[in-house]
Amino acid sequence: xxxxxxxxxxxxxxxxxxxxxxxxxxxxxxxxxxxxxxxxxxxxxxxxxxxxxxxxxxxxxxxxxxxxxxxxxxxxxxxxxxxxxxxxxxxxxxxxxxxxxxxxxxxxxxxxxxxxxxxxxxxxxxxxxxxxxxxxxxxxxxxxxxxxxxxxxxxxxxxxxxxxxxxxxxxxxxxxxxxxxx
Numbered sequence: 001x002x003x004x005x006x007x008x009x010x011x012x013x014x015x016x017x018x019x020x021x022x023x024x025x026x027x028x029x030x031x032x033x034x035x036x037x038x039x040x041x042x043x044x045x046x047x048x049x050x051x052x053x054x055x056x057x058x059x060x061x062x063x064x065x066x067x068x069x070x071x072x073x074x075x076x077x078x079x080x081x082x083x084x085x086x087x088x089x090x091x092x093x094x095x096x097x098x099x100x101x102x103x104x105x106x107x108x109x110x111x112x113x114x115x116x117x118x119x120x121x122x123x124x125x126x127x128x129x130x131x132x133x134x135x136x137x138x139x140x141x142x143x144x145x146x147x148x149x150x151x152x153x154x155x156x157x158x159x160x161x162x163x164x165x166x167x168x169x170x171x172x173x174x175x176x177x178x179x180x181x182x
Contacts, residue, residue, distance in 0.1 A: 048096040048103065055089030101151060108147035115141030 015022070036043035059082045066078030092099040119137030122130045 044100050045096045048092055048099045051103075052089045052092030052096070052099065055085045055092065057089075059083070059086030059089055104147060104151045108144045108151060111140050111144030111147060113144075115139070115144060 062078055062082035062085055066075055066082055069075050069078050115137045117137075118140060119134050122133035122137060127133075
């Protein structure tokens with residue numbers, strides 16, 4: 001019978017044997033990350049569409065499971081889960097911009113709540129080096145606040161540009177002197 005350290009060292013030997021694969025994978029991930037930074041809007045739209053399709057496919061799977069669980073008392077829970085996943089996936093696919101804004105807000109709330117819990121837990125337990133955990137929680141909370149303020153500014157900007165566009169279009173149709181250029 002081998003100990004846990006033997007298993008760990010055997011895995012470490014395997015990692016050392018294939019270091020070139022990990023190096024190539026790291027370089028590939030850095031290049032893809034750089035492309036995502038350069039084309040942030042495209043990367044965001046793609047990730048939201050991918051999440052939408054994952055939700056739609058999982059909704060279909062849950063629907064199939066609800067059919068198999070028809071005689072069980074949990075049938076309606078399976079069916080409700082399938083409907084929620086399917087509708088959420090459809091909405092993300094149909095409106096990826098609004099989905100990105102909603103997911104940004106959800107992540108901001110996650111960072112804020114997680115940061116508060118991490119800070120409160122570190123202060124309450126006071127394990128060794130608990131100050132770093134407090135710092136990590138405060139940074140997470142501040143990042144959540146930053147994301148929330150960015151989301152609010154982006155939503156306001158989008159609403160203002162929509163109102164401006166509607167005002168311009170209504171002005172073209174209602175004012176006889178203000179016609180679009182031909």
